[in-house]
Amino acid sequence: MTLKGKIAFLSPCIAKADEIEDPNTGRLVSYNITFDKLKQKLAEMGVDLSQYPKTVFDGKPPGIGHVYSRPGGLSETVQVTDKNIWMRQVDSIDNAYSYLQEYHNRIEAHLPVPELVDILNCRGGCNFGTGTSQHTSMDEVDYKTNTQKQKKLDELVMETADGPVYGIEEYFDNVLDWKDYRRLYTNHKIENGTFTDEDLDDVYYNLRKNTVEARKINCHACGYGSCKRFAQAIKIGINMPESCIEYERSRLLHDTLTPLLNHAGLEAALEQSLWLYQTRQHDDLAVLMLDVDDFKMVNDSFGHDVGDEALKAVAKAISRNIAEKDFAGRWGGDEFMVILPNTCQEEAEEIAETIKQAVKDSDVLPHGEHFTSSVGVACARDDDTPLAVFQRVDRSLYEAKKHKIPRSRGR
Numbered sequence: 001m002t003l004k005g006k007i008a009f010l011s012p013c014i015a016k017a018d019e020i021e022d023p024n025t026g027r028l029v030s031y032n033i034t035f036d037k038l039k040q041k042l043a044e045m046g047v048d049l050s051q052y053p054k055t056v057f058d059g060k061p062p063g064i065g066h067v068y069s070r071p072g073g074l075s076e077t078v079q080v081t082d083k084n085i086w087m088r089q090v091d092s093i094d095n096a097y098s099y100l101q102e103y104h105n106r107i108e109a110h111l112p113v114p115e116l117v118d119i120l121n122c123r124g125g126c127n128f129g130t131g132t133s134q135h136t137s138m139d140e141v142d143y144k145t146n147t148q149k150q151k152k153l154d155e156l157v158m159e160t161a162d163g164p165v166y167g168i169e170e171y172f173d174n175v176l177d178w179k180d181y182r183r184l185y186t187n188h189k190i191e192n193g194t195f196t197d198e199d200l201d202d203v204y205y206n207l208r209k210n211t212v213e214a215r216k217i218n219c220h221a222c223g224y225g226s227c228k229r230f231a232q233a234i235k236i237g238i239n240m241p242e243s244c245i246e247y248e249r250s251r252l253l254h255d256t257l258t259p260l261l262n263h264a265g266l267e268a269a270l271e272q273s274l275w276l277y278q279t280r281q282h283d284d285l286a287v288l289m290l291d292v293d294d295f296k297m298v299n300d301s302f303g304h305d306v307g308d309e310a311l312k313a314v315a316k317a318i319s320r321n322i323a324e325k326d327f328a329g330r331w332g333g334d335e336f337m338v339i340l341p342n343t344c345q346e347e348a349e350e351i352a353e354t355i356k357q358a359v360k361d362s363d364v365l366p367h368g369e370h371f372t373s374s375v376g377v378a379c380a381r382d383d384d385t386p387l388a389v390f391q392r393v394d395r396s397l398y399e400a401k402k403h404k405i406p407r408s409r410g411r
């Protein structure tokens with residue numbers, strides 16, 4: 001069949017975009033338009049659907065296919081005519097992969113397996129998918145689905161001496177070819193141990209997984225079963241950080257250029273750390289404020305792309321020289337803040353020197369050139385507010401900068 005024009009798929013799920021992009025689906029569909037987006041567009045255009053007459057699909061009536069979108073919906077349709085079929089219903093990603101492993105093991109062991117496995121990724125099924133407005137209660141959805149289902153069953157199912165006959169099933173058997181509905185998948189299996197933790201260091205850094213705990217959340221939401229396997233998938237280029245639910249959550253409090261905290265994240269961390277110090281849960285609290293020397297000159301001399309690389313290099317220099325308990329972030333522009341709980345003034349000054357040296361050693365500038373930074377240090381006091389700590393460390397940075405000679409072009 002030759003297709004004229006393009007096909008848009010109206011769907012309840014943002015993940016359908018991946019499915020239609022997959023070469024295994026023949027790339028026949030060009031657009032994934034979610035119900036949510038469609039609703040928004042109709043509202044923007046001032047279209048009121050209730051003003052239009054109700055109509056049915058072209059061609060054959062759809063039967064009770066509308067129940068597919070709720071958990072167990074596939075079983076409901078199959079069981080209209082075959083109540084004895086062995087079906088397995090699996091909900092949520094947490095159970096899906098362990099069940100598939102169990103299914104595989106049973107096949108390998110030549111044990112009987114269910115004839116049909118119905119797996120739904122989202123809790124509440126597709127009716128509450130990521131591309132729906134999700135404002136309706138589950139009972140309300142069920143009530144409407146049940147009413148429609150009963151109407152269709154009354155219209156399309158005939159009880160005979162040989163059992164129920166479902167009108168459209170005959171049509172499906174005669175006209176449709178089941179082979180057209182097969183779906184192939186590419187095996188992206190990654191063996192554990194392909195990469196060491198060290199090999200994955202950069203991936204973990206970009207995923208903002210800078211602590212041992214963050215690398216072992218293993219919540220399964222990405223579908224890989226463990227953070228390490230997911231990091232391996234990114235390493236070989238078959239996935240991206242946005243598929244990690246923790247990464248997506250943390251984006252609200254993190255900088256867009258570096259994997260460090262953003263201004264809001266730093267404010268929250270400073271407030272929390274100060275509270276822990278003032279309630280004697282921590283012995284000390286030191287704060288560093290770092291600023292790249294003459295950053296404007298770096299941008300003017302080498303361009304903004306190199307300027308961005310310089311900021312990323314500062315972020316790395318900081319992250320690699322602080323402990324898991326510490327916080328680091330980009331306060332704004334080329335200014336970075338480091339919060340060091342349980343750290344005294346002397347130790348904080350040593351850390352500041354180490355970071356300054358690591359910044360100087362970074363090799364992102366062309367022609368073997370280097371850039372430097374200045375760091376202010378302040379320690380919290382019992383009666384401090386977060387603003388007071390910030391003002392003191394900012395003053396300390398100002399003092400540190402006063403003694404620097406400005407960088408000249410090409411130096």
Ligand code: SF4
Pocket residue numbers: 217218219220221222223224225226227228230231243244245246247
């Ligand atoms: S979604 Fe993120 S946190 Fe969860 S297992 Fe995958 S990589 Fe780890």
